[in-house]
Amino acid sequence: MVKISITVDGERHEDEVEPRLLLVHYLRERLGKVGTVVGCDTSNCGACTVHLDGNSVKACSVLAVQADGGDVTTIEGLANGEWHPVQAAFKECHGLQCGYCTPGMIMAAVDLLANNPAPSEDEIREGLEGNLCRCTGYQNIVKAVQLAAEGGAR
Amino acid sequence: MTDTAERVTRESSVGRPLRRKEDARLVTGRTSWTDNLSAPGMLHMAILRSPMAHARITRVDVSAALAQPGVVAAFSGADLADKLGSMPCVWPVTDDIVMPAHPPLAHEEVRYVGDAVAVVIAGDRYQAADALEAIEIDYEPLPPVLDMEAALAEGSPLVHADAGTNACYTWKLATGDFEQVRAKADRVMKRRYVNQRLIPMPMEPRAVLAAPTGPDGELTLWSSTQIPHIVRVLLALTTGIPENKLRIVAPDVGGGFGSKLQFYPEEVIATVVAAKIGRPVKWVESRSENAQATHHGRDQIQNLEIAATNEGKILGLKVDLLADMGAYLMIITPGTPLLGAFMFNGIYKMEAYDFTCTGVFTTKMSTDAYRGAGRPEATFAIERLMDDLAAELGVDPLELRRQNWIEANEFPYSTVGGMTYDSGNYEAATARATELFGYDALRAEQQRRRDAKDPVQLGIGISTFTEMCGLAPSRVLSSLKYVAGGWEHATIRVLPTGVVEVVTGTSPHGQGHVTAWSQIAADALGVDPDDITVIYGDTAQAPYGMDTYGSRSLVVGGMAVLQAAERVVEKAKLVAGHMLEADPADLEFRDGAFTVKGAPGSAKTIQEVAFEAFTAHDLPDGVEPTLHASSTMDPQTFSFPHGTHLCAVEVDTETGMTKIRSYVCVDDIGNVINPMIVEGQVHGGLAQGIAQALWEEAVYDDAGNLVTGSLVDYLVPSAADLPSFTTDRTVTPSTTNPLGVKGVGEAGTIASTPAVVNAVVDALRPFGVTDVQMPCTPERVWRAIHGDGSGGDRAAEGSIAWAGDRTESTAGGRTEGDETGARP
Ligand code: FES
Numbered sequence: 019m020v021k022i023s024i025t026v027d028g029e030r031h032e033d034e035v036e037p038r039l040l041l042v043h044y045l046r047e048r049l050g051k052v053g054t055v056v057g058c059d060t061s062n063c064g065a066c067t068v069h070l071d072g073n074s075v076k077a078c079s080v081l082a083v084q085a086d087g088g089d090v091t092t093i094e095g096l097a098n099g100e101w102h103p104v105q106a107a108f109k110e111c112h113g114l115q116c117g118y119c120t121p122g123m124i125m126a127a128v129d130l131l132a133n134n135p136a137p138s139e140d141e142i143r144e145g146l147e148g149n150l151c152r153c154t155g156y157q158n159i160v161k162a163v164q165l166a167a168e169g170g171a172r
Numbered sequence: 173m174t175d176t177a178e179r180v181t182r183e184s185s186v187g188r189p190l191r192r193k194e195d196a197r198l199v200t201g202r203t204s205w206t207d208n209l210s211a212p213g214m215l216h217m218a219i220l221r222s223p224m225a226h227a228r229i230t231r232v233d234v235s236a237a238l239a240q241p242g243v244v245a246a247f248s249g250a251d252l253a254d255k256l257g258s259m260p261c262v263w264p265v266t267d268d269i270v271m272p273a274h275p276p277l278a279h280e281e282v283r284y285v286g287d288a289v290a291v292v293i294a295g296d297r298y299q300a301a302d303a304l305e306a307i308e309i310d311y312e313p314l315p316p317v318l319d320m321e322a323a324l325a326e327g328s329p330l331v332h333a334d335a336g337t338n339a340c341y342t343w344k345l346a347t348g349d350f351e352q353v354r355a356k357a358d359r360v361m362k363r364r365y366v367n368q369r370l371i372p373m374p375m376e377p378r379a380v381l382a383a384p385t386g387p388d389g390e391l392t393l394w395s396s397t398q399i400p401h402i403v404r405v406l407l408a409l410t411t412g413i414p415e416n417k418l419r420i421v422a423p424d425v426g427g428g429f430g431s432k433l434q435f436y437p438e439e440v441i442a443t444v445v446a447a448k449i450g451r452p453v454k455w456v457e458s459r460s461e462n463a464q465a466t467h468h469g470r471d472q473i474q475n476l477e478i479a480a481t482n483e484g485k486i487l488g489l490k491v492d493l494l495a496d497m498g499a500y501l502m503i504i505t506p507g508t509p510l511l512g513a514f515m516f517n518g519i520y521k522m523e524a525y526d527f528t529c530t531g532v533f534t535t536k537m538s539t540d541a542y543r544g545a546g547r548p549e550a551t552f553a554i555e556r557l558m559d560d561l562a563a564e565l566g567v568d569p570l571e572l573r574r575q576n577w578i579e580a581n582e583f584p585y586s587t588v589g590g591m592t593y594d595s596g597n598y599e600a601a602t603a604r605a606t607e608l609f610g611y612d613a614l615r616a617e618q619q620r621r622r623d624a625k626d627p628v629q630l631g632i633g634i635s636t637f638t639e640m641c642g643l644a645p646s647r648v649l650s651s652l653k654y655v656a657g658g659w660e661h662a663t664i665r666v667l668p669t670g671v672v673e674v675v676t677g678t679s680p681h682g683q684g685h686v687t688a689w690s691q692i693a694a695d696a697l698g699v700d701p702d703d704i705t706v707i708y709g710d711t712a713q714a715p716y717g718m719d720t721y722g723s724r725s726l727v728v729g730g731m732a733v734l735q736a737a738e739r740v741v742e743k744a745k746l747v748a749g750h751m752l753e754a755d756p757a758d759l760e761f762r763d764g765a766f767t768v769k770g771a772p773g774s775a776k777t778i779q780e781v782a783f784e785a786f787t788a789h790d791l792p793d794g795v796e797p798t799l800h801a802s803s804t805m806d807p808q809t810f811s812f813p814h815g816t817h818l819c820a821v822e823v824d825t826e827t828g829m830t831k832i833r834s835y836v837c838v839d840d841i842g843n844v845i846n847p848m849i850v851e852g853q854v855h856g857g858l859a860q861g862i863a864q865a866l867w868e869e870a871v872y873d874d875a876g877n878l879v880t881g882s883l884v885d886y887l888v889p890s891a892a893d894l895p896s897f898t899t900d901r902t903v904t905p906s907t908t909n910p911l912g913v914k915g916v917g918e919a920g921t922i923a924s925t926p927a928v929v930n931a932v933v934d935a936l937r938p939f940g941v942t943d944v945q946m947p948c949t950p951e952r953v954w955r956a957i958h959g960d961g962s963g964g965d966r967a968a969e970g971s972i973a974w975a976g977d978r979t980e981s982t983a984g985g986r987t988e989g990d991e992t993g994a995r996p
């Protein structure tokens with residue numbers, strides 16, 4: 019067991035964990051942060067995407083111990099009083115259907131816009147390549163990211 | 173916060189792009205996926221799966237697993253055999269169908285890689301997974317059965333030895349005399365198309381949580397399923413637990429596409445184990461398990477003959493299918509290809525139709541419904557044939573279609589497939605699509621690039637599809653030997669405070685029923701959609717239902733909502749009449765209020781009536797308290813959406829790479845409730861249909877291992893792979909239901925696959941290519957150009973997954989010449 023200290027959605031947690039525990043399982047099963055989900059076992063789907071120290075990471079590909087000392091934001095901590103513009107844009111543009119990919123997709127999109135505030139359609143499509151959605155065909159996800167980039171759906 | 177832009181008026185919620193009520197919790201992570209749930213004392217189950225495609229189990233010893241940390245119980249198939257029963261198939265399509273036993277946990281033989289053989293129950297999922305490795309199990313290998321044609325040959329090894337054959341059934345349908353039209357036809361074009369095996373891959377893998385809840389065997393099962401109501405019936409029948417002690421909940425479900433239209437072994441195993449050890453048990457599928465052990469779709473070899481005159485008039489069609497069942501018959505495995513049996517003729521008029529389907533057992537995962545279920549296969553066949561026939565005749569493929577399709581003034585039209593198409597206007601949809609696409613300009617560009625021998629060739633593909641929606645009239649299901657009905661239920665309650673509950677038997681998992689049903693009920697009751705709550709997916713709260721699949725929810729379930737709302741209004745009218753001291757026959761209901769005709773000053777809102785009905789202090793004679801009504805709607809017939817899809821691809825003839833340049837579709841799905849949701853359904857459907865054409869294929873190697881067992885090898889497209897689509901609609905209301913709706917969930921998937929493949933083949937026609945087997949990978953395209961005009965000799969050659977000596981299960985792809993042409 020290893021002692022870790024992680025800030026998640028603004029709250030600090032001290033825990034003892036097995037070294038092999040994945041960050042996503044730590045979030046879901048130890049902290050009850052079940053808004054972040056798991057969609058694969060090969061780091062392909064991006065459903066588990068969260069921000070670690072401001073950058074998007076696939077939480078199934080990070081060990082909890084690697085996040086020691088880090089600052090994690092999940093979909094549950096993204097809204098700050100009111101929804102993040104990307105969350106609002108996903109609803110406005112119908113960028114989700116079943117919603118399973120949505121937490122990861124939104125976290126990836128927020129990171130994408132942080133790095134490139136005015137992306138082209140191709141840049142959005144390539145930027146979200148690591149996040150799979152089986153429902154939407156991506157068109158409305160792309161629209162949502164464009165809308166958020168233009169100043170949002172508020 | 174964001175939906176104010178579309179704030180609707182009372183009169184017309186239907187038809188507006190109302191933003192979804194579902195989204196608030198989904199975009200903020202306040203979700204209740206099955207894997208998010210836990211129950212006090214909950215344990216985790218892990219499943220040991222067969223690494224062999226076919227083998228006899230000679231020994232299983234779970235004792236070492238029991239000694240592992242955290243392990244509470246471990247069972248082999250034999251340990252639980254008497255409790256688990258056999259998994260049911262509810263669609264025995266013929267009287268002499270072979271229906272083998274299907275133990276949820278194999279105990280004598282395993283018949284596909286991924287077949288469950290033992291389970292471990294432990295304190296957490298890591299402990300359970302670790303302990304699986306301690307289970308000792310010995311197998312005696314048996315020969316795998318992988319190729320449908322070989323499986324039917326004399327002397328083939330058998331999947332089910334006691335059945336004596338690998339043929340599951342043969343089902344026939346014939347209208348007119350195909351032999352006669354064949355004899356009189358100028359040409360008979362033969363083709364052999366392969367509709368490859370696909371893996372549905374919803375983003376949420378399956379999960380179940382079974383929790384004993386009472387002293388008398390009561391049990392609640394949460395499951396990531398499309399069909400909680402059907403699961404309840406089948407779980408009772410399979411386990412012997414009385415149905416009235418079982419509650420099934422489908423909480424948030426992360427997509428299904430047919431793959432969760434199933435009753436799965438894990439649902440039975442978790443239930444039986446939880447009941448046995450008296451503690452809640454959760455099982456969560458990994459993505460690899462999902463690929464191996466959640467049902468697959470498609471997988472047909474289609475031998476086709478189309479008879480026509482030299483002038484391009486189609487006379488008849490002969491369809492001879494081999495349909496891979498996989499190892500076992502799951503709930504509608506045998507019936508799935510037959511959902512296409514009535515649709516191979518597509519939108520075309522002809523005299524004769526001859527259909528035969530033979531189901532074949534192989535040592536692979538079972539097939540069953542995957543988005544479209546039978547209809548994509550049928551549409552693929554006829555739309556590919558139309559393009560190929562046009563090429564043979566030297567006419568424009570759109571012209572050939574025009575010449576043969578049912579004209580707008582001919583509806584309702586009884587087809588050679590035995591269906592009556594309610595309504596449609598193929599001319600209008602096609603005119604709009606060609607305009608949006610710039611058809612003539614693209615054809616001109618194509619000619620220029622052909623003449624210039626441009627290394628990147630332009631291809632144009634067409635698909636003018638129709639499909640059958642609204643499963644289903646119960647009497648039709650009965651005639652097809654399906655054991656259940658096709659009705660749907662809704663109850664509407666106007667509560668004392670005036671807000672409304674809609675209880676639906678549909679079970680949405682991304683389709684937006686909460687929003688759409690609110691819109692329907694809002695208009696019918698004259699209330700604000702935000703004052704409506706929709707209750708679904710829990711047999712304790714929504715006790716009657718037939719669930720969600722086959723583009724049925726709106727056509728059947730939405731109609732039940734409308735009918736229940738109308739009944740609420742009827743009842744409310746009696747109460748309002750009494751309150752207004754008027755004859756109910758003199759009342760008018762508009763904008764949520766009853767008024768006496770000609771006396772506009774008097775009014776009672778439906779909310780006031782609801783309160784009156786609740787207090788019941790002064791109700792008219794014979795009227796019962798409370799304001800609610802139900803409807804159980806059994807549709808009289810199907811509805812037939814249609815559309816014209818046009819695809820332009822650029823094919824690099826040097827690398828074989830295909831890129832979609834533009835995709836235009838104009839769908840006619842009748843009236844729409846929420847155009848935003850409809851468009852989303854079309855987009856998602858297109859993505860899946862295009863993926864079949866270009867990327868996805870479940871490949872087994874010659875030992876029966878699934879080599880596309882993860883998202884690394886099974887190519888679900890990303891945003892970067894797909895273009896933006898141009899979508900539009902024409903509206904020809906359905907004549908079979910008062911809403912005039914037709915269903916949209918599967919349209920995009922059904923239509924798009926042949927449009928894309930037609931485009932790829934069209935690009936390559938100057939090279940003498942007449943077919944490229946799906947998925948049209950760069951290697952297959954390259955081989956088609958540089959090889960012998962086919963897409964490669966054996967199926968998996970050039971597939972995205974190289975698998976050494978490959979399975980021949982979807983062998984084919986070689987197309988035959990015309991009647992006289994010798995097979996290469
Ligand atoms: S769960 Fe699929 S990438 Fe993390």
Ligand code: FES
Nearest residue numbers: 115119151152153
């Ligand atoms: S919305 Fe269902 S997977 Fe993206």
